[in-house]
Amino acid sequence: MTYDTQAVALAPSNDLVAAVANPGALGTIEAYISAVQRMPMLTAEQEAEYGRNLRDHDDLEAARSLIMSHLRLVVSIARQYLGYGLPHADLIQEGNVGLMKAVKRFDPDRGVRLVSFAVHWIKAEIHEYVVRNWRMVKVATTKAQRKLFFNLRRMTPDGQTLDPEQIDDIARELNVRPQDVTEMEVRMSGHDMGLDAPVEDEDIYAPISYLSDDDLEPSRVLEQRDNDHLQSSGLESALEALDERSQRIVRARWLQDDGTATLHDLAGEFGVSAERIRQIEAAAFKKLRLALATAA
Structure with missing residues (x-):
């Protein structure tokens, strides 16, 4: 873990001061709390x-005294965040x-x-740690999201799903949009899930099975x-x-945006029977299929 090196340098070394950077240095967290x-x-x-x-005067002994006398404050504040499972x-x-700091x-x-x-300063560092480590995917990035993250659990009765009236009340109290409250509630109710199934149990229906897009597979692309070409x-x-007549019939029958011409419409245009137009169309399609197959 990375620390503010200038701040850490304020504390001279002895057993308890060393425990400032590592509360487990005294053996157990209970021993550390008892000591502070x-x-x-x-x-x-x-x-x-x-x-x-x-x-x-940059008096490090003065810094030591200030830090050591307030370690109990950190313990008290940190206890308020135990509900996040860290x-x-x-x-x-x-x-x-x-x-x-x-x-x-x-x-x-x-x-x-x-x-x-x-x-x-104490809460700011703890907040950053909680947001960064509560889930693998960061659940809060904006100021409004952070405010919701640290208040929503406290304001949600017994972890129940919020109804529209409760959502509006929370949004009004925290000065955020109701949709932001709904979105954060969904984020906090979810949990981390591996993309692949565990190696020891390949039969599990993992997200990789339904998140992949077969349409982007290289051969299909x-x-x-x-096909587009x-x-x-x-x-x-x-x-x-x-020939010009066959082109006209195919375009009029199948490639017009403003409607499809009927066999009788084209029969009147060319002065032949509707059956003859159908025969010309069938012959044109046969030539088109052959030309397209050759081009492919």
């Missing part, structure tokens, strides 16, 4: 003093990175306690291309090989 809960809290005066020393230690680890940017002269300032330039060349 015993860390002393800072008074407002101490916090302001350490903050100024870090800001003005390891508690990983959530704490990402939150610790956010805490380090907050300490690096902390300015005590703004009149805001570090605990209030750090919440945003070439066949379709040849015959229907355009090939057919036109074959028609030009016919």
